[in-house]
Amino acid sequence: MRALVTGASRGIGRETAKLLAGGGAELALHHFRHREAAEQLAAELTSKGKPAFALSADLASPPSIDRMAEALAERWDRLDVLVQNAGSYPRGSIFELTDAQVDATLATNLLGPIRLVRRLLPLLKDARAGRIILVSSVLAYTGSVHGAPYATAKAGLLGFARSLARELAPRITVNVVAPGATDTAILAGDTPELRKRREAQIPLGRVATPTEVAEAIAFLASPRAGYITGTTLHVNGGIYFG
Numbered sequence: 001m002r003a004l005v006t007g008a009s010r011g012i013g014r015e016t017a018k019l020l021a022g023g024g025a026e027l028a029l030h031h032f033r034h035r036e037a038a039e040q041l042a043a044e045l046t047s048k049g050k051p052a053f054a055l056s057a058d059l060a061s062p063p064s065i066d067r068m069a070e071a072l073a074e075r076w077d078r079l080d081v082l083v084q085n086a087g088s089y090p091r092g093s094i095f096e097l098t099d100a101q102v103d104a105t106l107a108t109n110l111l112g113p114i115r116l117v118r119r120l121l122p123l124l125k126d127a128r129a130g131r132i133i134l135v136s137s138v139l140a141y142t143g144s145v146h147g148a149p150y151a152t153a154k155a156g157l158l159g160f161a162r163s164l165a166r167e168l169a170p171r172i173t174v175n176v177v178a179p180g181a182t183d184t185a186i187l188a189g190d191t192p193e194l195r196k197r198r199e200a201q202i203p204l205g206r207v208a209t210p211t212e213v214a215e216a217i218a219f220l221a222s223p224r225a226g227y228i229t230g231t232t233l234h235v236n237g238g239i240y241f242g
């Protein structure tokens, strides 16, 4: 099985890549600004007999996405699993964000992922039990008081996934994982007080570990999820039931 994980240098993407490699996948590890971390992970996996390589793209840049798709096609003639996990969450009130910030958030979290999937469809069409998993967010469902463009982009992914699930059936399943607050760089700005308040709102009483979200992604990528398509798996400690 050949899998591309975007945003694989750290956080949820990194844990997903490790789980997929553990399940026997060959890995293409996409990174944006953390080349060294992605290359280190590729070397680590390869040394354990799990072939992996790193490649880069800025999801906000269409030519950069095209170059990555071409680079992947030069190495592989087939892609079985695409985990579109990369994303960024710039915070700001809708009254204060600039037009450029709004556009950049939609480019990175919605238009970039759509372009990436479209560019990779020629490789996915020969997939063995093809899988596309898009990482959205609980904020797609609940909205966000300080991230409307991000929540909008993540909600857009739901419509994209449902549409693709219909159009790509029966060869490729398409699903969404919607994490709640997860202990990665995205929450690095939390003060101890904010973290306490955040956790008090979550029925399970804590934020997720990146591995807990990765487990859901790995499940949807596995043969065990062969009859699941067009749906969202919520991994949020009960803060939203879906």
Ligand code: NAD
Residues within 6 Å of the ligand: 006, 007, 008, 009, 010, 011, 012, 013, 031, 032, 033, 034, 057, 058, 059, 060, 085, 086, 087, 088, 089, 108, 135, 136, 137, 138, 178, 179, 180, 181, 182, 183, 184, 185, 186, 187, 210
């Ligand atoms: P993270 O910041 O550790 O990882 C995000 C990854 O996306 C990084 O590898 C980063 O390099 C990449 N990225 C950011 N901007 C990019 C760009 N312009 N082009 C290409 N790659 C880019 O955070 P994470 O929590 O592991 O995030 C993974 C996914 O989970 C994201 O889509 C995020 O929106 C989503 N998510 C996270 C949380 C959370 O609380 N951590 C909650 C809900 C959803």
